Amino acid sequence: MFATAIEEEIDIKGYVEINTDECKGCGLCVEACTTKVLSLSPCLNRYGYHTATNSDKPCNGCGLCFYVCPEPGAIKVFKAVN
Amino acid sequence: MPKQLIKGNEALMKGAILAGCRGFYGYPITPANEITEAAAYYLPQVGGTFLQAESEVAAINMVYGASSAGVRCMTASSGPGISLMAEGISYLAGSELPCVIADITRGGPGLGNIAPEQSDYFQVVKGGGHGCYRTLVLAPACAQEMADLTYLAFDLADQYRTPAVILADGFIGQMMEPVEFTLAARAPRLPEWAVDGTASTRRNLISSIYLQPDDLEKHIRMLEAKYARMAHNETRWENYKTDDAEIVFVGYGISSRILKSVVEMMRARDIRAGLLRPITLFPFPSDELRRLAGQAERFFVVELSTGQMVEDVRLAVEGRCPVEFYGRCGGNAPSAEEIFEEVFAHV
Amino acid sequence: MSELKVIHEKAECLYGNYDRKGELQHQTHYCPGCGHGVAHKLLAEVIDELGIRDRVILVSPVGCSVFAYYYFDVGNVQVAHGRAPAVATALKRSHPESIVITYQGDGDLAAIGSAEIMHAANRSECYTALFVNNAIYGMTGGQCAPTSLLGDKTTTTPFGRTTANDGYPLKVSELLSALDGPVFIERGGLGNAKQILQTKRAIKRALETQMKGLGFSLVEMLSPCPTIWKMDPVDAQRHVREVLAPIYPIGNKLDRTKDRAPRAAAPPPPPLSELPRILKLPVAPTDAPVELVKPDSEYRIKIAGFGGQGVLLLGQLIAEAGMDDGLDVSWLPSYGPEMRSGTSNCHVRLSTKHVDSPLVSRPNVLIALNEPSLRKFIATVDTGGLVLYNGDSIPTDCIRTDITMQALPFASIADELGSPKVANIVVLGAFLAATNALPLAVVDRAMARVVKGEKWLEIDRRAMARGIAEMQSTEVKVHV
Numbered sequence: 001m002f003a004t005a006i007e008e009e010i011d012i013k014g015y016v017e018i019n020t021d022e023c024k025g026c027g028l029c030v031e032a033c034t035t036k037v038l039s040l041s042p043c044l045n046r047y048g049y050h051t052a053t054n055s056d057k058p059c060n061g062c063g064l065c066f067y068v069c070p071e072p073g074a075i076k077v078f079k080a081v082n
Numbered sequence: 083m084p085k086q087l088i089k090g091n092e093a094l095m096k097g098a099i100l101a102g103c104r105g106f107y108g109y110p111i112t113p114a115n116e117i118t119e120a121a122a123y124y125l126p127q128v129g130g131t132f133l134q135a136e137s138e139v140a141a142i143n144m145v146y147g148a149s150s151a152g153v154r155c156m157t158a159s160s161g162p163g164i165s166l167m168a169e170g171i172s173y174l175a176g177s178e179l180p181c182v183i184a185d186i187t188r189g190g191p192g193l194g195n196i197a198p199e200q201s202d203y204f205q206v207v208k209g210g211g212h213g214c215y216r217t218l219v220l221a222p223a224c225a226q227e228m229a230d231l232t233y234l235a236f237d238l239a240d241q242y243r244t245p246a247v248i249l250a251d252g253f254i255g256q257m258m259e260p261v262e263f264t265l266a267a268r269a270p271r272l273p274e275w276a277v278d279g280t281a282s283t284r285r286n287l288i289s290s291i292y293l294q295p296d297d298l299e300k301h302i303r304m305l306e307a308k309y310a311r312m313a314h315n316e317t318r319w320e321n322y323k324t325d326d327a328e329i330v331f332v333g334y335g336i337s338s339r340i341l342k343s344v345v346e347m348m349r350a351r352d353i354r355a356g357l358l359r360p361i362t363l364f365p366f367p368s369d370e371l372r373r374l375a376g377q378a379e380r381f382f383v384v385e386l387s388t389g390q391m392v393e394d395v396r397l398a399v400e401g402r403c404p405v406e407f408y409g410r411c412g413g414n415a416p417s418a419e420e421i422f423e424e425v426f427a428h429v
Numbered sequence: 430m431s432e433l434k435v436i437h438e439k440a441e442c443l444y445g446n447y448d449r450k451g452e453l454q455h456q457t458h459y460c461p462g463c464g465h466g467v468a469h470k471l472l473a474e475v476i477d478e479l480g481i482r483d484r485v486i487l488v489s490p491v492g493c494s495v496f497a498y499y500y501f502d503v504g505n506v507q508v509a510h511g512r513a514p515a516v517a518t519a520l521k522r523s524h525p526e527s528i529v530i531t532y533q534g535d536g537d538l539a540a541i542g543s544a545e546i547m548h549a550a551n552r553s554e555c556y557t558a559l560f561v562n563n564a565i566y567g568m569t570g571g572q573c574a575p576t577s578l579l580g581d582k583t584t585t586t587p588f589g590r591t592t593a594n595d596g597y598p599l600k601v602s603e604l605l606s607a608l609d610g611p612v613f614i615e616r617g618g619l620g621n622a623k624q625i626l627q628t629k630r631a632i633k634r635a636l637e638t639q640m641k642g643l644g645f646s647l648v649e650m651l652s653p654c655p656t657i658w659k660m661d662p663v664d665a666q667r668h669v670r671e672v673l674a675p676i677y678p679i680g681n682k683l684d685r686t687k688d689r690a691p692r693a694a695a696p697p698p699p700p701l702s703e704l705p706r707i708l709k710l711p712v713a714p715t716d717a718p719v720e721l722v723k724p725d726s727e728y729r730i731k732i733a734g735f736g737g738q739g740v741l742l743l744g745q746l747i748a749e750a751g752m753d754d755g756l757d758v759s760w761l762p763s764y765g766p767e768m769r770s771g772t773s774n775c776h777v778r779l780s781t782k783h784v785d786s787p788l789v790s791r792p793n794v795l796i797a798l799n800e801p802s803l804r805k806f807i808a809t810v811d812t813g814g815l816v817l818y819n820g821d822s823i824p825t826d827c828i829r830t831d832i833t834m835q836a837l838p839f840a841s842i843a844d845e846l847g848s849p850k851v852a853n854i855v856v857l858g859a860f861l862a863a864t865n866a867l868p869l870a871v872v873d874r875a876m877a878r879v880v881k882g883e884k885w886l887e888i889d890r891r892a893m894a895r896g897i898a899e900m901q902s903t904e905v906k907v908h909v
């Protein structure tokens with residue numbers, strides 16, 4: 001499955017998509033991300049969780065956040081390919 | 083068809099294999115060992131699986147696994163082992179998994195002894211495990227029936243998706259009688275609900291969990307309706323000279339054999355005696371007993387116990403006429419002469 | 430310009446929507462930060478990568494992961510607490526082509542199911558066990574597990590786990606690695622991404638072990654339970670790394686994948702038409718006896734002696750021959766406690782009518798092969814009956830005048846014939862001569878069927894002839 005990168009950021013390496021319906025706000029992804037891409041949102045989702053959210057730091061598509069996440073569908077990781 | 087003189091236990095296992103049984107998981111215990119040993123001998127030769135489990139707990143759960151996998155399968159044990167299997171039997175019933183459990187009863191409670199008793203009627207017929215479930219219970223009274231009723235048990239277990247128990251005392255398991263095998267060899271089948279590790283069964287689930295009270299109640303009501311259907315269609319018994327009987331004996335298994343002798347002794351003395359032998363213990367032939375209660379002067383129940391099935395006879399008869407009881411236990415069986423005397427001891 | 434490709438997303442073998450779950454069908458039922466979710470994810474990915482989804486049967490346990498079947502789009506079987514190894518054993522043996530995976534917690538596997546896992550591993554059942562060790566009972570609310578650490582305060586060790594009361598933390602992977610059966614055992618952790626990725630590789634190797642048919646594989650996972658540990662998820666992960674892992678060292682414990690040969694496939698089953706032969710069902714005899722109308726006869730025989738005298742075989746031979754002769758028969762052995770103390774007896778009935786009770790309470794033939802047996806049963810013999818006694822003479826206090834009694838030294842006769850073991854067959858001859866109960870030709874044919882080996886048959890035939898001769902010389906003749 002392919003998605004087109006945001007055109008201006010040609011040097012983008014990766015991107016994560018958080019499904020805020022599945023995320024339970026445990027914060028493990030935040031802890032795992034060495035480049036501090038993720039943080040817990042100050043807002044609550046409809047179940048009352050502070051879900052994970054992307055910051056403006058660049059993601060390298062390493063996938064570590066995906067593996068520590070206990071919710072199978074909460075995180076989707078994209079990586080740049082040429 | 084020529085006959086073969088074999089032990090009830092061995093006849094049972096041959097009947098099972100002819101019925102398409104291809105999985106046996108058991109743990110040794112007297113007086114059921116010949117079943118397990120016959121399974122170990124024959125099953126590998128017919129492409130089946132025999133495994134001596136580490137315990138009856140494991141054995142019945144292996145049966146759960148084989149049944150989930152769609153294999154006609156069984157186990158065999160006696161009281162102490164059946165006690166350990168209670169959990170698994172409840173799961174089998176809850177998950178609606180067919181299987182056959184042979185219970186060749188011995189003396190209890192505790193380790194008791196290995197001599198025959200009929201003291202596990204409550205355990206097998208009334209439950210043993212937890213929850214609102216019943217198992218079909220068939221009670222053979224000769225080696226021929228050990229084969230025939232086991233064969234039938236596999237069919238009924240499948241038809242109703244339920245565990246079926248063959249409840250036989252040690253005498254019936256251990257004695258040799260001529261058996262005629264007219265049963266056609268059945269090919270193993272794979273029911274559509276089974277989980278066999280193929281694409282077409284991938285969405286199948288075997289489970290006894292119904293988390294929501296409403297869902298569980300629905301499931302239990304469905305089981306209840308199934309048991310009612312079993313009662314309607316599958317109740318089996320034998321009438322022996324009951325047509326004009328004033329005194330009706332009631333007994334199953336070895337007791338019924340002794341009682342036939344008693345009936346003959348009485349008939350020889352012009353006493354109108356007959357025997358009602360339940361063949362299914364669940365469902366119980368209550369209607370037939372109630373019918374006979376209209377004609378008989380008294381019922382006389384004999385068991386190798388201190389009185390278990392007699393409670394069901396009394397429930398069926400509903401006080402219409404007296405129900406008396408005579409039992410021996412500990413591995414002792416009453417002689418026909420002894421019962422004969424007992425019947426008149428209180429008159 | 431570059432494109433972004435999805436490299437990690439929900440595995441295909443997990444349901445998109447968890448229809449089997451009652452509510453919140455897009456989320457798991459696990460607590461935030463729970464290791465079970467991670468373990469599910471790893472297993473799901475490996476199943477996808479190996480392309481085995483259609484073949485997988487997942488066995489769900491009892492514990493927090495009881496609902497694993499909500500999530501995995503594979504064949505599912507939910508089982509009783511601790512019994513997954515037994516169920517998996519039979520699933521796999523029933524369908525060797527399937528890939529069977531059990532999923533168990535530490536209470537399930539290491540406590541209540543400890544016997545089942547030990548024996549499944551020892552038999553090297555060819556399935557894969559995933560063992561989630563969170564050192565606590567999660568589902569039931571935080572009771573002590575066999576893997577709880579010393580000092581752990583749980584609801585059932587409120588003052589901390591002590592060796593004196595609760596024993597030591599159970600090291601399942603090391604324990605099972607001490608067995609000869611298992612092929613692959615590894616302990617992984619779910620304490621950070623590195624441990625998690627390592628655990629994923631272990632799960633893959635375990636499943637490959639099964640796919641190659643090598644035998645038992647197990648992956649233990651040290652897993653966080655933030656809820657019961659009363660830690661936030663990040664601290665719980667740290668606890669796995671810093672507290673659990675030092676007690677339960679992470680790494681491979683056993684790898685016999687190179688040494689173990691794949692199991693041989695079972696031969697195809699024989700055609701159904703072969704079953705009568707395999708089951709040794711009787712075939713119609715070529716020289717079937719002509720059905721004769723016989724005069725009524727009724728033998729109620731009790732044979733008693735001590736173990737080793739061939740009491741049961743003697744009874745069986747009489748019953749076999751009776752059956753061949755068209756009579757209804759039964760043979761009932763004593764197998765109760767008395768068998769252990771050395772005595773042995775059996776009840777045989779032969780009848781032109783239907784045999785009702787196989788129990789012989791008033792025998793019309795008593796064969797007593799020793800004195801205690803004679804004393805025990807002499808009073809039960811029916812008036813007009815026959816007693817055959819193994820001895821030179823009947824003890825005077827056992828003599829009854831209303832029955833026929835014959836003492837013959839069967840054991841000594843057998844000794845003369847060169848085999849003490851055939852005393853029972855000498856008795857058989859004597860019984861037949863005394864009663865004419867069965868045609869000799871029929872008995873001979875039954876004997877040929879029951880007795881294994883030409884040599885024995887030959888000795889038995891001589892013994893029977895001798896028994897007949899001995900009896901005939903005594904002039905006792907009984908018709909019952």
Ligand SMILES: Cc1ncc(C[n+]2csc(CCOP(=O)(O)OP(=O)(O)O)c2C)c(N)n1
Pocket residue numbers: 491492493494510533534535536537538563565566567568569574
């Ligand atoms: C025979 C039986 N005994 C007790 C229970 C109650 N029970 C359910 S889960 C459980 C312990 C589960 O602990 P564990 O296996 O460690 O799994 P976890 O919940 O921690 O994942 C117990 C004791 C049961 N269901 N069945």
Ligand code: SF4
Pocket residue numbers: 014015016032033034035036037038058059060061062063064065066077
């Ligand atoms: S993929 Fe790597 S860099 Fe990107 S958010 Fe996840 S952990 Fe951070």
Ligand code: SF4
Pocket residue numbers: 018022023024025026027028029030051052068069070071074075462
């Ligand atoms: S690890 Fe998963 S569940 Fe936890 S905060 Fe991140 S996205 Fe949400």
Ligand code: SF4
Pocket residue numbers: 458459460462463464465493563567568653654655656657
């Ligand atoms: S109690 Fe523990 S093991 Fe159970 S779901 Fe919650 S975190 Fe997971």
